[in-house]
């Protein structure tokens with residue numbers, strides 16, 4: 001929400017001065033801080049505040065628990081990173097299945113539609129519980145037994161459904177003329193996808209995919225319900241031992257430290273992308 | 283022997299009749315111009331000829347062989363009939379060179395070196411050398427359209443179909459593209475051209491067909507059709523074109 005625009009400002013007749021460029025951002029910042037202090041003032045006045053403060057915002061406790069929570073957070077991040085790669089690929093496959101036309105591709109198309117409908121219709125938490133407790137309980141020989149693995153599979157399955165839809169919207173946004181041109185050149189359906197449509201579609205949807213990546217970064221914490229020792233679980237373990245909730249705040253800080261930069265980066269890419277598109281249409 | 287024979291071609295979009303019993307023959311080295319109001323079915327006719335869209339009745343033959351014949355693979359069909367669109371439809375994420383060599387390399391399995399040499403040769407021929415490494419959006423509309431023509435020529439087609447290739451261009455860029463088409467005619471390229479540039483059609487066409495409501499209402503050599511149209515609707519259409527100052 002900054003109205004301070006980077007780039008050339010020395011247009012004749014309209015010379016933005018430093019004041020005009022930075023003042024709006026400054027006001028925005030002050031508004032956020034103002035709101036924060038207002039809420040703080042109300043909270044501090046609450047009767048129970050001193051007790052809550054000691055339980056949730058105990059600086060010493062946060063420092064003490066930090067290494068343990070950080071270790072759990074490392075698990076969050078590795079699950080997140082691996083899942084991202086798998087989701088990006090599997091969702092692309094689903095989107096391509098869904099886009100194929102011709103009677104012989106009907107099974108793949110139907111599979112993809114049903115998959116996406118089912119997995120988007122179920123809460124991630126439910127999927128994590130079903131996969132994480134259900135599959136290992138089947139004790140099928142040859143399959144991994146760890147709930148961490150199956151919990152991650154649940155997240156991957158669920159997020160792939162969303163990401164597939166994102167890819168699909170990107171493919172549909174590619175102008176029809178591109179398909180016509182590819183076909184008129186003799187490219188097969190697969191070649192048209194590979195050389196003409198997908199490169200453009202993927203480029204279109206990178207910002208939206210990154211938004212999903214931010215969401216996933218937090219949702220990985222759902223795996224804690226399986227007893228997987230991620231950041232949230234470690235924080236809870238500490239709480240159970242000491243009756244102090246400051247460990248949760250420590251985990252919260254870690255999540256913020258990871259998600260905010262990624263969100264900023266996503267915004268930056270979206271802006272670049274929009275500028276690129278404007279350039280195209282001129 | 284005709285290069286292209288369109289026989290009793292009928293096409294519906296849903297319930298809407300878009301082409302109605304169209305018959306047209308194009309001989310080797312002949313240039314046919316299709317004229318007619320917007321929505322009369324000109325683009326659809328071209329798209330039927332190279333099977334970009336299905337049609338409901340009739341047949342299209344290339345050198346006497348139906349385009350649906352098993353002896354004619356789809357790769358070969360598109361190699362022999364090139365097509366250029368109004369909106370260029372270059373691939374924006376590929377350089378000019380990659381746009382041109384895509385079909386030769388991927389569809390016709392010509393080596394990279396050979397197809398690039400051929401592309402450079404064509405680019406030079408059309409005054410586009412120096413743009414091989416550029417991306418389409420770095421080119422003017424006229425240059426993009428000429429690249430699109432080169433791309434369609436890269437497979438050495440026998441027939442070239444051009445669909446209002448100057449309609450999206452600024453007036454000062456139209457001349458260059460029309461000149462390219464005139465040059466192609468001189469080299470003996472067989473062409474089916476949809477155009478609103480009547481004076482151009484008069485120059486290059488051997489045969490002009492006036493389409494109206496999905497039918498060829500009138501056809502004839504340009505001198506006759508433009509100066510002495512028989513059908514009242516043709517007369518009306520040309521009258522409007524003259525009023526718009528385009529003839």
Ligand SMILES: Nc1ncnc2c1ncn2[C@@H]1O[C@H](COP(=O)(O)OP(=O)(O)O)[C@@H](O)[C@H]1O
Nearest residue numbers: 295296300318319320321322323324325326327
């Ligand atoms: N993809 C399509 N779906 C439905 N109707 C179409 C489609 N393309 C063209 N039409 C219709 O077919 C008719 C002929 O269109 P077109 O061949 O594009 O005409 P022209 O090129 O002469 O302007 C028009 O009425 C148009 O609305």
Ligand SMILES: [Mg+2]
Nearest residue numbers: 324325326446
């Ligand atoms: Mg048209």
